[in-house]
Amino acid sequence: MDTQPHGTPLLTQVTLRPDCANCFALCFTAFGFTRSADFAIDKPPAAECPNLATDFSCTIHDRLRPRGFRGCTVFDCFGAGQSVSQGLFARISWREDPASQQATFGAFRVVKQLHEMLWHLAEAHRRTYSPDTAADVQHLRVTLEEAAASGAQAVLELDVEALHHSTAQLLRTVSEEVRAGYFTDDAGPAARLHAGADLAGAGLRGLQLCGADLRNAVLIGADLRGTDLTAVDLLGADLRDARLDDADLAGALFLTQAQVTSARGNGGTRLPAVLARPGHWTD
Template sequence: MHELTSESDLRSDCGSCFGLCCVALTLTRSSDFAIDKPAGKPCPNLGEDFGCGIHARLRGEGFSGCTVYDCFGAGQKVSQVTFAGVDWRADPGGSQRMFALLPVMKQLHELLWYVADALAREVARPVHAELRRVRGEIEALTRGSADGLLALDVDGQRQRVNALLVRVSELVRGEWAAAVPRKKNGKKRKLDLRGADLMGARRAGADLRGVNLRGAYVIAADLSGADLRGADVIGADFRDADVRGADLSAALFLTRTQVNAATGDAATRIPDTLERPAHWTA
């Protein structure tokens, strides 16, 4: 069976996609998008070749949200595999199914991204066999028919995978937390910050190794110089978070979307599987 890898199939390849995110998604005029656009309507910047006419200056034109979005490779999977390379302009009758399928495929590929991260963690070896089995099952789903995918219980798949990811998180965070000394006053660090409201929080230089930040709001938080190795950041909102000089190199379940949404620099350490955003400072 062909195996998905974070270096290829789970990396967005816009050149092999039919500009699906530029059509399928709703845009709301805000600091992230300069216009309102309903789902199913092509963005006015989308070219006949499915390329973005302002790609090199998206942020300057008010479309910073486009530079943050990542489909985990779902766009090219839908375009080239599910619909066998027939684009929505050539087959208008199938366009709505194609657009509706993008978020479904994106969620499945996102799960595969997390599973790939988990499988790369040696400490999570007790869970690896189950993770490999689930990876094979989800990959098979991604190669199914459009109708089958649209009828899929995606929430059920997420819950099934999440149960394994939680186990991985406990193993990874436990290893990192055990290596971190107590605070100077002898008290234990607070390790569970699931869903915490850390918007605008000042955590510069903080030792966040092994901390559970699942679903936390770290919007515009100052995390400069912070150490987030071994921290579980699945679902954490990093919009405008200052991670300059921070160490995210071993952060658990970190995604391109989170990295793209944050503000980093040349001193920010990120996993080798992620690209350094072009808009980060030198």
């Protein structure tokens, strides 16, 4: 088990999951959203959602998609909600202490970013072949965990951009290391497969994708049915409505629950063990 210097276990992808029962509905309040295909209404940041109940639960949780709140179903705080609610603010909600609202919502926005970085670094540590890189990843994981637990004011004063930069460098190193073991054809149709590529609606069935770099690629509505995505870097890729029927994502790099939930798949879609099969997928 990976531990911090004082012996406390490091957060893993399993422990970086939302626990809504121990959160003061921070996703309902801290962030805003605009009326669109993902949200039925406009809501400004730091304002309560009209679907928020007095016990911090969602009054339409089991009907979010048919009620026009698909965006809520794909949101993932990576466990930041309970960490801020139970840890940084010692179980005192922003309703009990209205003066703490701004600090609570601000800290949640920061800790969510830290926890997302920790999610990817946990995978990076598991998949790197280099002892030196593994040591660098572990050091950064400890730094991020200590920062996330350093107190509300300290969290709000963090240089998050610098932490993002350090994390991005390590994730890039691990990605290149893992993908190096796969041949990627740079000619023909595969030439479109690169970081940041606009592949919205693209027909990608039958292409050789293993080891491709699709970091931050736009794959909205893309047809990836039956495709092997082993060692494909999907960090930040937009998979909304992408067709993943019978695709193999079990070995994909840097995939999140939010990306999977935003896509379309079926019972034959293979996912990493740490991710859950979305309830709206077909059998």
